[in-house]
Structure formats: C-alpha cells, structure tokens
Amino acid sequence: MVHFLPRQRSRDEKGAGVFGEATASTPGETFLAARDYLLRHREDYEVARRGFSWPRFEEFNWALEWFDTIAERRPDGLALWIVEDGGGERKITFAEMTRRSNQVANWLRGLGVARGDRLILMLGNQVELWETILAAMKLGAVIIPATPLLGSADLRDRVDRGRARHVVTTSDDAAKFADVPGDYTRIAVGSTVEGWHSYGDSAGSDEDFTPDATTRADEPMLLYFTSGTTAKPKLVQHTHISYPVGHLSTMYWIGLEPGDVHLNISSPGWAKHAWSNVFAPWNAEATVFIYNYSRFDPAALLEQMQRCAITSFCAPPTVWRMLIQADLGSLSTPPVKVVGAGEPLNPEIIEQVRRAWGVTIRDGFGQTETSVLVANTPGQQVRPGSMGRALPGFEVALLDPATGEEADEGEICLALQPRPVGLMTGYADDTERTDEVTRGGHYHTGDVGSRDADGYITYVGRTDDVFKASDYRISPFELESVLLEHDAVAEAAVVPAPDELRLSVPKAYVVLAAGHEPDERTAESILRFARENLAPYKRVRRLEFYELPKTISGKIRRVELRGRESDLHGSGERARGEHRDDDFPGLRS
Structure with a gap:
C-alpha cells in the first residue's frame, strides 16, 4: 500500500x-x-x-500516481516476465512489483537515499533493476543509468561529474568500483561483498510506503551520459514528466495496448531500455518481456517468442539482419506489432519480414534527449526508406543549417512553443550547451532529414561525427583519446566503416609516432590496447596507417575519411594496408 x-x-x-x-x-x-x-x-x-x-x-510521480494504480486495478496483471536461456523464468505481477518497490524504497531511505540524491544504477536485465527504478522514483532520487559494460574509468567519470551519492550494482561488478574514489553508499545485488550493503536485506522492510513530500513535475528524475563528438559525454537531464509522460508517444508508435506482451531487445543503461522496457509498455499496461541470453541465437529467440506468445517486438536493425538469416517461418504466431529503431531499416529486411510474418516493420526516430518524435504509426502507409511523420504532441521543423529557414531537407528540429513534454530539460551543469541546442526557439537534434509533400521524413545523417555501430552510439573523440595513449600513436581519427552485419564498425586512421613501423605487429599492439581500455561496444575493429586529411586550420576532415570508406565499400575492395581484429587470432570475437 x-x-x-x-x-x-x-x-x-x-x-x-x-x-x-x-x-x-x-x-x-x-x-x-x-x-x-x-x-x-x-x-x-x-x-x-x-x-x-x-x-x-x-506535481506528478509516475511510480506512485500511475504504476501503483495499475496494481490496484489489475493486481494479478503481469508486469514483468524474465526468461533465462539456461532455463527458468520469473513472472512478476503489478501488485508484487508495487510491494517490492515499496520495500526497496523504505530500505534505501534507511540507508540515507533522499530526494534529489543521484544514484548510479548498474544492473543487468534482472528483477532488481525494475524494483530499484520504481523505488528511486518514489523517493525522488535521481537515477543515473549505467551499462554493466562500463569500466573503472567510465565509472569514475560518472561518480565525479554525476555527483553520485549512491551506487547499486551486482556483486560481480562491485570490484569495478575498487578504484573509484568517493563517499557514496555501496549496495550490491547478489552475494555478500565486504564493505557493501546487501540488497537482499530490503526484503525485511515495510511493504507500505509514504512519500516524504509531493513530487514536483519538474524535479530531475534521470541523468543519462551520452556521447559527444569533441568533449566528454553529456549529461542529459529528464524530469518526472519528460520521460514517463513523454513516452506516451513511444507507446503510440509501437501500438501497445493493455495485455500486450512486449519484447524489446535493448541493454540496461541505454535510453532505449527506458523507452521500451519501462515507460512505453507500462504506460499501456502491457507486460515487459525479457529473454536473457549469453550469446544471441536467432533460432532460440524465435522459439521463445513462439512459446511465450509475444504480441509486440522491437529490435535494432542489427538484430533484424540476424533474424532474417534464420527461419522466420518457424514462428507460426508472429507478433502483430513490430518496430525498429536506432538505425534506418533496409527495405529488403522489411520485405522479408512482411513475406514471412505478414506484418510490416515500422521505423521510429528519437534520441536520449527525447521520446519518439517521428515514426511510422499503426494503420498508416509505410513508405520505403522513410521513418514516418511527426508524432502527436511534436511540431517538427527541418531547418537549413545555413539560413535557419524551413527547407525540404535540413536539420530535424522541434518547435519549443509550446515546449513538448517529451523533451529533456537540458544538459545538467552545462547551460552553454543547453542554450546552443535550444537556440532560435527550436531544439536542434543534430540529425538531418528530408520531407516529402505528405510530411514523411527520411533520415539523411548526423550533422556531427557521432555514429552508430550495432545500435550503440559511438563518439570518435572518446575512442581517439584512448588510442592517443598508446606510445605508437601520434594522431588518430575514428570513422564508421560499413559492415554487412553491424551496419558499421569503428575504424581508426592512425599516424605513427617516430620510431614505430606501420606493420602488423604495431597494428595488433594498438588494436589490443584499444580492446583492453574500451568497453566492448566501443571496440576499434579496423585500423589503417594513413596521412590524415586536414583543413587549412589543421582540423581533421573526417568527412573525407567517411567518404573514402563508403567508396571502398561500394567497390567491394579492402584498403591496402588495412588491419582488422579478425586478422589476429587473439583479437577475434
């Protein structure tokens, strides 16, 4: 209660x-x-x-004033269903989730977690993740989602710049914080860890929860670290309405309804996980379905989708590309709602899924800073290559970067009068950057699109150098910073190299320091160094020793390098002197 x-x-x-x-x-x-x-x-x-x-x-607190009311109306309704690839599963009702999140909130309060405190949440797809999300919201604490892929250097940055006062992670990942200084509460989920509070102790707390105050709608609720091109990751700040209420648009795009069983392929710590594994399905009173696998197996995924009667499915194009290589026809009762996000979908993928399942994959577009703002919605015509039209509640303008005027092709921007609810309040502790992206009465996404006469928008590309590999956003600046720590590297530029499976992979163009030879031994050493100092999703997979093209002012022309990669891919040729991690037995993965 x-x-x-x-x-x-x-x-x-x-x-x-x-x-x-x-x-x-x-x-x-x-x-x-x-x-x-x-x-x-x-x-x-x-x-x-x-x-x-x-x-x-x-005033609004989604966990208290929405989620818990579902538990009152539908106590036996299934909120969360987690299936493990090694066997076993857990089903959690809305009523059970309310009860446990109340216990966790009371227990965290006893440990000193207070309204406005920042809490790093680094868990996998496990029940405790959702319990803690709801508990933190009830307390008014600010969640800093973190992927378990992060290493100690990333965590030091999050504790420091995020001003984190509390950390919740697994017992296995607690060791990553050994070299992360700070006076923060340490909470471990799993076995006992010396010096850490045991999450299991929360089971003895009161099942009734009373908030210490009403929650203002504009109070911070989430802080996401997201990659930039020329600086450290930004801190995207969301409130108690911008994501919970804003993701009504995401619910609408997917077409979720009460009783749906929704499977979204996404990892905790990323905004898409909150989009489609928390807010959109629970806004619709649908079930969040998770299939935990150690290694992706399309046939096994399809088997679970069949067994568990998945009605709604969201996956990035990387997963869709793997699925169409499997036997889609093995799924006799496919989901009736299927969507893709993160990268543009290839028309061939859409057609193969349509032939096998009789449904059309629908694209959607949004950012960590927003909910879904452009999408192909249920019942509407899907035009090949287009990601759809502006969603209810969003006024989308395409602005010419040079003139700031409306154009048929331009930067995708959101009108701020009135300000859409599904938009961040800004970048925490960075008013200069916030002012820059909200200049001229619009929020500037940094993405370029073209629009046809009927309002359908087609994605063109980024205005900066950030790119995606296997649906993860990659900042060249971050990868280059690590490469430059290697003794052999004098300069480096990272760009996306087209890849049939991952769409693109990070490739480093490297200028060597004096005394180092551009040979296989040097290449392997640099690639290994990057592998050891970067999270797996940031791995540099290709490297070429190359004189970097620059502007007259000395800035690297990455656009020229991207064009070179595109030309090489189009010709089917591999650059002479290019080294790939697959070339070295110890680096293959």
Whole structure:
C-alpha cells in the first residue's frame, strides 16, 4: 500500500478537461485520459495528431500516481516476465512489483537515499533493476543509468561529474568500483561483498510506503551520459514528466495496448531500455518481456517468442539482419506489432519480414534527449526508406543549417512553443550547451532529414561525427583519446566503416609516432590496447596507417575519411594496408 500526502490540485489540473473528456481531478486521471485518447485512435493518425495535447502537471510521480494504480486495478496483471536461456523464468505481477518497490524504497531511505540524491544504477536485465527504478522514483532520487559494460574509468567519470551519492550494482561488478574514489553508499545485488550493503536485506522492510513530500513535475528524475563528438559525454537531464509522460508517444508508435506482451531487445543503461522496457509498455499496461541470453541465437529467440506468445517486438536493425538469416517461418504466431529503431531499416529486411510474418516493420526516430518524435504509426502507409511523420504532441521543423529557414531537407528540429513534454530539460551543469541546442526557439537534434509533400521524413545523417555501430552510439573523440595513449600513436581519427552485419564498425586512421613501423605487429599492439581500455561496444575493429586529411586550420576532415570508406565499400575492395581484429587470432570475437 502507498500512503499519499494531502495535495492541492494545480491550476492546470482544474481546467476544462482533456481531449473532450470529463474534467480529470488528479494527475493520474489526467494522464489516463491522455493515454486512453491515444489508445482509442491508435490507427487514426490524423485524429490523434489533431486532438492530442500533452497532459501537463505541477506535481506528478509516475511510480506512485500511475504504476501503483495499475496494481490496484489489475493486481494479478503481469508486469514483468524474465526468461533465462539456461532455463527458468520469473513472472512478476503489478501488485508484487508495487510491494517490492515499496520495500526497496523504505530500505534505501534507511540507508540515507533522499530526494534529489543521484544514484548510479548498474544492473543487468534482472528483477532488481525494475524494483530499484520504481523505488528511486518514489523517493525522488535521481537515477543515473549505467551499462554493466562500463569500466573503472567510465565509472569514475560518472561518480565525479554525476555527483553520485549512491551506487547499486551486482556483486560481480562491485570490484569495478575498487578504484573509484568517493563517499557514496555501496549496495550490491547478489552475494555478500565486504564493505557493501546487501540488497537482499530490503526484503525485511515495510511493504507500505509514504512519500516524504509531493513530487514536483519538474524535479530531475534521470541523468543519462551520452556521447559527444569533441568533449566528454553529456549529461542529459529528464524530469518526472519528460520521460514517463513523454513516452506516451513511444507507446503510440509501437501500438501497445493493455495485455500486450512486449519484447524489446535493448541493454540496461541505454535510453532505449527506458523507452521500451519501462515507460512505453507500462504506460499501456502491457507486460515487459525479457529473454536473457549469453550469446544471441536467432533460432532460440524465435522459439521463445513462439512459446511465450509475444504480441509486440522491437529490435535494432542489427538484430533484424540476424533474424532474417534464420527461419522466420518457424514462428507460426508472429507478433502483430513490430518496430525498429536506432538505425534506418533496409527495405529488403522489411520485405522479408512482411513475406514471412505478414506484418510490416515500422521505423521510429528519437534520441536520449527525447521520446519518439517521428515514426511510422499503426494503420498508416509505410513508405520505403522513410521513418514516418511527426508524432502527436511534436511540431517538427527541418531547418537549413545555413539560413535557419524551413527547407525540404535540413536539420530535424522541434518547435519549443509550446515546449513538448517529451523533451529533456537540458544538459545538467552545462547551460552553454543547453542554450546552443535550444537556440532560435527550436531544439536542434543534430540529425538531418528530408520531407516529402505528405510530411514523411527520411533520415539523411548526423550533422556531427557521432555514429552508430550495432545500435550503440559511438563518439570518435572518446575512442581517439584512448588510442592517443598508446606510445605508437601520434594522431588518430575514428570513422564508421560499413559492415554487412553491424551496419558499421569503428575504424581508426592512425599516424605513427617516430620510431614505430606501420606493420602488423604495431597494428595488433594498438588494436589490443584499444580492446583492453574500451568497453566492448566501443571496440576499434579496423585500423589503417594513413596521412590524415586536414583543413587549412589543421582540423581533421573526417568527412573525407567517411567518404573514402563508403567508396571502398561500394567497390567491394579492402584498403591496402588495412588491419582488422579478425586478422589476429587473439583479437577475434
């Protein structure tokens, strides 16, 4: 049970009702009215876009005023279903999740976790992850999601710049914090770790929870570290409405409904995990389904999708490319809602899935800074190559970078009057960067698109040098910084090299320091060094010794290197002198 403090309805909540409905009296009811409007018009884009407006609050706590009300209405409804590839599974109802998150919140409060405190959450796809997310929201703590792939250097940065006061991680990963200084509470999930609090002790806490105060809607709730091109990762700040409420758009894009069983292939620590493994499905009162595998096996995934009757499926193009190489026909009851995000989808993939399953994969576009803002929605025509149209609640403009005027092709921007709910408040502790991306009355995504006469937008590319490999965002600056620590490297530039499986992989163009030879031994040494000092998803997989093209002011022309890689890929040739990790037995993976 949750005990609520008395609260005064805000002016917005006492207004003239939402979407033609009777006036809603609480934030939860207002949220429900907005949600139900999108559900009713889930296949009628024009009506949904014309009639929807964001619910706006002065006070709101999604975990308390939305999630826990689902538990009251549907106590036996399935909130989370986790299947392990080695056998075994867990099913958690909404009521059980409410009870456990209350216990965890009370226990964390006893350890000193308070409203506004920043908490690093570094867990895999395990029940404790979702329990802690809800518990932190109930307490008003600020979650810093972190992938378990991070090493000590990344964690030092997150503790330092993130000003983290608490850390929750697995017992196995606790050792990564041995070299991370700071006066932060250490909490380990799993076996006992000396000097760390045991998460299992939370099971003895009270199952009733009373918040210490009402939660302001504009209070920070999430801080995501996201890669940049010429600086350290940015801290993207979201509030108690920008992601929980903002992901009504993501729910609408996927087409989720109450009772759906939704499988999303994404790792904890990344924004897409919060999009489709927390907020979108639970906004819809759907089940979050997880298949935990040690190594991706398309046939095994399809088998579980069949056995567990998955109705909705989201995966990055890398996974879709692997799936179409398997026997899609082995799935006799395929999901009726299938979407892809992270990279543009190849038309061949869409067609093969359509032939096998009778459904069309629908693209969507968003960022860590936003919820889904452009997408192909249910019931609408999907145009080859297009990622769809602006979603309800978002006014999308394509602005010419040179003039700032609307154009048929330009930077994808969001109008800020009115400001869409599904947009970050800004970059924490960096007003200069926040002002830069919100200049001129628009939020600037840094991505370029083209739009046809019917409003369909096709993705063109990034305005900066960040790229994706296997659906992970890669910052050249971060990889180059590590490469430059090797004694043999004088200069380095990292660009994406086209790859049939991963779409692209990081390739380093290297200028050697004096005294080093451009041979296989040097290449292997540099690639091994990068492998040992970078998270696996950032691995440099190709290397070429090359004189870097530069501007007259001395800046590296990465655009020229990207063009060279594209030309090589188009010709089917491998650059002479290029070294790949697969060339060296000790580096193959």
